[in-house]
Amino acid sequence: MDENSALQQSPSDKKKIKNVIKKADEKTIQEKSNKEKTFIYLGANIPGGILNHGAVFKGYPKYLSELFEKTPEIKKLFIDIKDIVAFKEAVNRKGSEESRLYQRVLLSTREELSNVRI
Numbered sequence: 001m002d003e004n005s006a007l008q009q010s011p012s013d014k015k016k017i018k019n020v021i022k023k024a025d026e027k028t029i030q031e032k033s034n035k036e037k038t039f040i041y042l043g044a045n046i047p048g049g050i051l052n053h054g055a056v057f058k059g060y061p062k063y064l065s066e067l068f069e070k071t072p073e074i075k076k077l078f079i080d081i082k083d084i085v086a087f088k089e090a091v092n093r094k095g096s097e098e099s100r101l102y103q104r105v106l107l108s109t110r111e112e113l114s115n116v117r118i
Contacts, residue, residue, distance in 0.1 A: 043077030044106040071108050073101055
């Protein structure tokens, strides 16, 4: 491909490129926003004191990246401080998505997460 053909993109190619850039920008904004948010972890305690119910963090803690990779659901249990009441009500409601999520993480911590090293 020569220089001229690279510059002569179709309108659909230009639109695709703009969409990719827009998505990357949105992801960057979301990541920056998450770093500034204050979260409280409302999941089960992780063995070994790695993560305890009720711990408060400014953004997602980097030391838990391996834990997030092994069990991505854990990240959903980091609740924005302003949403605590609604989450606690939902997690205590049998059959709710929040309740099922909490139970899945609780079971997985017993089975596999005790081997995570930080």
